[in-house]
Amino acid sequence: MPLSVRTTETLAEAAALLATERAARFLAGGTLLMRAVNEGDVSFSLLVRTRDPNFVRMRTAGGRIELGAGVTMARILAARELAFLHAPARAIGGPAVRSMATVGGNLFAEHPYGDFAAALLALDARVQLATGFGPREIPLEEFLRGRDRHPRALVSAVVFERPSDPAAFRFHKMTRTRPKGAAVLSIAAHLPLSGGRITGARVAYGAMGKTPIRARAVERALEGRPLSPEGIAPAVAVAAEGTDPPTDSLASAWYRRRVIGVVLRRLLLGEG
Amino acid sequence: MVTAVSFTLNGTAVAAVAEPAETLLSVLRHRLGDTSPKAGCLQGTCGACTVLLDGEPVLSCLLLADAAEGRRVETVRGLADGPTLHPLQEAFMDRFAAQCGFCTPGMIMAAKALLDRNPNPTREEVIEAISGNVCRCTGYLPIIEAILEAARRLAARR
Amino acid sequence: MRIRKELFADERDDDLAIVGKPVRRQDIEGHVTGRTTFFDDRLVPGLLHIRCVRSTHDHARIRAIDTREAERVPGVRRILRWADLPKKAHNILTIFNFGIDDEPALADGKVRYRGEPIVAIVAESLRAADEAVAKVRVDYDPLPAVFDVEEALKPDAPLVNEYIGRNWFRYWGDYDCQQIRFGDVEAAFRQADVIVEGRYQMSPIEHAPLETQGCIVVPGEDGRFTVYTCTQGLHFSLDNTAAQLRLDTNRLHFIGGTVGGGFGGKVDTVVEPLAVLAAMLTGRPVRYVFTRAEEMQVSSPRGAERVYITDGVTRDGRILARKIVHYHDAGAYSRLSTYGTIKSAAHHPGPYWIPNVWVDSFCVFTNRTPSSAMRGFGVTGGDFALESQMDAVARAIGMDPLELRIKNAYRDGDMKAHRKLTEGAALIECIQVAAELARWPLSEEARSASSRIGGGGDRGRVPPTPPARTRLSDRGEGERGRETSRIDAAERPSARATTPPPSWLRSEARAVEARAVEDGARRAAEGGEGRRREEQEPPEPPRPASGHGALRFSSVFGSRRR
Numbered sequence A: 001m002p003l004s005v006r007t008t009e010t011l012a013e014a015a016a017l018l019a020t021e022r023a024a025r026f027l028a029g030g031t032l033l034m035r036a037v038n039e040g041d042v043s044f045s046l047l048v049r050t051r052d053p054n055f056v057r058m059r060t061a062g063g064r065i066e067l068g069a070g071v072t073m074a075r076i077l078a079a080r081e082l083a084f085l086h087a088p089a090r091a092i093g094g095p096a097v098r099s100m101a102t103v104g105g106n107l108f109a110e111h112p113y114g115d116f117a118a119a120l121l122a123l124d125a126r127v128q129l130a131t132g133f134g135p136r137e138i139p140l141e142e143f144l145r146g147r148d149r150h151p152r153a154l155v156s157a158v159v160f161e162r163p164s165d166p167a168a169f170r171f172h173k174m175t176r177t178r179p180k181g182a183a184v185l186s187i188a189a190h191l192p193l194s195g196g197r198i199t200g201a202r203v204a205y206g207a208m209g210k211t212p213i214r215a216r217a218v219e220r221a222l223e224g225r226p227l228s229p230e231g232i233a234p235a236v237a238v239a240a241e242g243t244d245p246p247t248d249s250l251a252s253a254w255y256r257r258r259v260i261g262v263v264l265r266r267l268l269l270g271e272g
Numbered sequence B: 001m002v003t004a005v006s007f008t009l010n011g012t013a014v015a016a017v018a019e020p021a022e023t024l025l026s027v028l029r030h031r032l033g034d035t036s037p038k039a040g041c042l043q044g045t046c047g048a049c050t051v052l053l054d055g056e057p058v059l060s061c062l063l064l065a066d067a068a069e070g071r072r073v074e075t076v077r078g079l080a081d082g083p084t085l086h087p088l089q090e091a092f093m094d095r096f097a098a099q100c101g102f103c104t105p106g107m108i109m110a111a112k113a114l115l116d117r118n119p120n121p122t123r124e125e126v127i128e129a130i131s132g133n134v135c136r137c138t139g140y141l142p143i144i145e146a147i148l149e150a151a152r153r154l155a156a157r158r
Numbered sequence C: 001m002r003i004r005k006e007l008f009a010d011e012r013d014d015d016l017a018i019v020g021k022p023v024r025r026q027d028i029e030g031h032v033t034g035r036t037t038f039f040d041d042r043l044v045p046g047l048l049h050i051r052c053v054r055s056t057h058d059h060a061r062i063r064a065i066d067t068r069e070a071e072r073v074p075g076v077r078r079i080l081r082w083a084d085l086p087k088k089a090h091n092i093l094t095i096f097n098f099g100i101d102d103e104p105a106l107a108d109g110k111v112r113y114r115g116e117p118i119v120a121i122v123a124e125s126l127r128a129a130d131e132a133v134a135k136v137r138v139d140y141d142p143l144p145a146v147f148d149v150e151e152a153l154k155p156d157a158p159l160v161n162e163y164i165g166r167n168w169f170r171y172w173g174d175y176d177c178q179q180i181r182f183g184d185v186e187a188a189f190r191q192a193d194v195i196v197e198g199r200y201q202m203s204p205i206e207h208a209p210l211e212t213q214g215c216i217v218v219p220g221e222d223g224r225f226t227v228y229t230c231t232q233g234l235h236f237s238l239d240n241t242a243a244q245l246r247l248d249t250n251r252l253h254f255i256g257g258t259v260g261g262g263f264g265g266k267v268d269t270v271v272e273p274l275a276v277l278a279a280m281l282t283g284r285p286v287r288y289v290f291t292r293a294e295e296m297q298v299s300s301p302r303g304a305e306r307v308y309i310t311d312g313v314t315r316d317g318r319i320l321a322r323k324i325v326h327y328h329d330a331g332a333y334s335r336l337s338t339y340g341t342i343k344s345a346a347h348h349p350g351p352y353w354i355p356n357v358w359v360d361s362f363c364v365f366t367n368r369t370p371s372s373a374m375r376g377f378g379v380t381g382g383d384f385a386l387e388s389q390m391d392a393v394a395r396a397i398g399m400d401p402l403e404l405r406i407k408n409a410y411r412d413g414d415m416k417a418h419r420k421l422t423e424g425a426a427l428i429e430c431i432q433v434a435a436e437l438a439r440w441p442l443s444e445e446a447r448s449a450s451s452r453i454g455g456g457g458d459r460g461r462v463p464p465t466p467p468a469r470t471r472l473s474d475r476g477e478g479e480r481g482r483e484t485s486r487i488d489a490a491e492r493p494s495a496r497a498t499t500p501p502p503s504w505l506r507s508e509a510r511a512v513e514a515r516a517v518e519d520g521a522r523r524a525a526e527g528g529e530g531r532r533r534e535e536q537e538p539p540e541p542p543r544p545a546s547g548h549g550a551l552r553f554s555s556v557f558g559s560r561r562r
Helices: A011-020 A033-038 A073-078 A080-090 A103-108 A115-122 A140-149 A216-222 A229-237 A253-269 B024-031 B087-094 B104-117 B123-129 B141-157 C028-033 C126-135 C185-191 C234-245 C271-282 C292-297 C337-347 C379-397 C401-408 C427-437 C444-448 C503-526 C528-536
Strands: A004-008 A024-026 A046-050 A064-068 A126-130 A136-139 A154-161 A169-175 A183-190 A202-206 B003-009 B012-018 B050-053 B056-059 B072-074 C048-054 C060-066 C076-080 C117-123 C137-142 C178-182 C194-202 C214-219 C225-229 C252-255 C286-289 C305-313 C319-331 C356-365 C551-554
Touching: A004 A011, A011 A024, A011 A046, A011 A126, A011 A154, A064 A103, A073 A080, A080 A115, A080 A169, A103 A115, A103 A140, A103 A154, A115 A140, A115 A169, A115 A183, A115 A202, A126 A140, A136 A140, A169 A253, A183 A253, A202 A216, A216 A229, A229 A253, B012 B024, B024 B050, B050 B104, B056 B104, B087 B104, B087 B141, B087 C028, B104 B123, B104 B141, B104 C028, B123 B141, C048 C126, C048 C271, C060 C117, C076 C126, C076 C271, C117 C126, C117 C271, C178 C337, C185 C305, C185 C319, C185 C356, C194 C379, C214 C271, C225 C234, C225 C271, C234 C252, C234 C271, C271 C286, C305 C379, C319 C337, C319 C379, C337 C356, C337 C379, C379 C401, C401 C427, C401 C444, C427 C444
Parallel strands: A004 A046, A024 A046, B003 B072, C048 C286, C194 C551, C225 C252, C319 C356
Antiparallel strands: A064 A154, A126 A136, A126 A154, A169 A183, A183 A202, B003 B012, B050 B056, B050 B072, C048 C117, C060 C137, C076 C117, C178 C356, C194 C305, C214 C225, C214 C286, C305 C319
């Protein structure tokens, strides 16, 4: 059956269409879905898009940031008030990919992609889902855990708190080639300091599991510690805990587990 | 079932019929006869299909054609001013920045997007600008040199 | 760039018009203006498209292929099978009367590598072809597969290619490999102070051209087929397409010459025969272009090569003997690997004068993607091994690696192992210039060495070479490969140990020893082919360089004293 396209006015209409049409997939930037089309994937035959302005809206004033799922990496890079997100946004593809790839799409990117999702995970983002019955909001971590069971879920936006100190948010992507390359692994960390000690650390990994994951053991080991070589040593020691990295053409699982502590230490000490 | 799409291609208003899910690359190549953007990987990885959409580099192999509706599309075919080549084209020729030539149209358009926005780029900015474009022949150094050279020639012209 | 005109000045007229001066490529204006016409830039109306159903197994018998559902997909015009092929198996070198027709263009009831084409769908659109591909049901009976050259040479290894009849290519009717015999390596090993063994392995390398391979075939009114193609060998591909389709060559008109990156990967003539056949059977123009995934998975890569080198060396850095066993992984079909193997033997023992040389170069079949040409195939893998080995030799005897190379470099008048006299040697001068540019200190002796001095004389003669039972008809078809060509260490009398390396080299030499032992231990832990060797000869830790016996540096078994 030839591929067809439906464009809806609202996110709710798109969600309803996706809920009823098994052969439908939602098209945003196209950097994932159109690859599948071009490589001969015939498991879907309807592309659903939306013109809903909420889908591409950015709300960046104040402490609460809302990024429409259709916001591109290029728009994030153009937004000065989102400077803390520029490193993960620049980690996505080259300039042409970034002018197409979206925030929402990155949440669906399969290993080894999804570096921006890792960054959002470290920001403790919540995902707004459009459904036929109205919007729903769930933690990104929960969304990622169930993602592969719901290929037709429609993300409308992600929401998160702006880091009180932009320097508290760090991101590093390790690649074989520079400046652009798929991830050997990526690390995002939010490390608020209180009296020189970390309180409420959030650390997330890309390419260290089927989806981006939180590094809970590292977070626990950082709690109340200073960002010093001695202070972070226990966290580095448990860097690979809870990870299940795939083996692919970029790196073996063994290598990823072996090197994650090195990259984590550099990130935490600001040597990245 | 077909749809119609119209946009400005290299300064000229064009219109074409297209299948609903046809890519901009396919419309440019097969409907409008501009075969300068290439189908290298069709995966958004090689950059050979790069064209400018309202001045921004996009991957025409991953973009549905109607995304260009009413907008401005530029390809390497539109770069020369009559018989006078664009400094990027001249510099690519002088610096031996093309061998097989397959990546060249996308490479030059990625470079043009950079120079239009940033006429005096650093070497690192040049590398970043073409980071989404793969060349398997040259090893990139002549390309980087050619883009820097083009920037110098453009500056001298101003 | 600077041209060293002072070197060999008397050997040429100093009238270089182009070398050293920037020139424009003649085709570059087309490239920068987007006017260069690649094969896929031909706009042909009414095209049909080909996509292949490809094997999901590395090795399997095909019990049944069910295309009934696929035939019903709207837009499908024809499904090509093995039965449709005018010639049931082909190899691109048999048009030169070399090799064996060993590869069916579509599976002949068996698949021998993952991704092998089984049937070809010819449809009105790529989408229709893709849908039909998804609907073809192939019933496989999986067979054991072999992926390692040395495993493939074992008597009980699964037979990969029935057309070849064995997992190695038979050269010149009576040899299981391409051979060089020059002097007496065994006698020379007994004279050596140090034996250095190395094992070198290259993985397959994909050319990854920006333009994937493909062609467009247009049937003409006159019964001819115009083929727009990206082949690197226009006449070669025309002849091979005609041979495969049993057509007179004047029925084909190939148009090419513009290749979107080739690197050797576009000579195998894989797409043209199927596309012409489809055009013949449908009367329509046909386009067959690999997807990027196909280009990566099923187009021929540079083959994997494994090279074992054993050198007998004197303490002062003369290589007395070099013994090489070279395995070329052809994958499931010959393509050009039979030739690549000949090239590998022709390149050994490297650009050095070594008075005793022994080479066995095997073309081995495995259930991997068929390998073929890529930029000096046969030679590049050998060079990687040879030059890595030269560094290992230098470390083992504590000599500067460039001095070692200059000392052993071919000079004019030297007899090569292939019975050709060396002329126009220039390696020494290249190394001298490279050392100068790299500010690498060379001894006075190395700096004053010349390719024109010191060669010839005794070095210009073919040494006495013992008769060897190397023909299959002499020794039968038993075990082969390194097992039969191993040096028997027990035969080698003790030789004096090397002097310790200079201090600046010592840590490096130790590192090499340590790595060799680590490698052995790792292989033992991993099992597989590594374990097999370890069972025969367990690794031992290196011992201090004292006592008797030639010091043996080995990345194969670890370092030990004999």
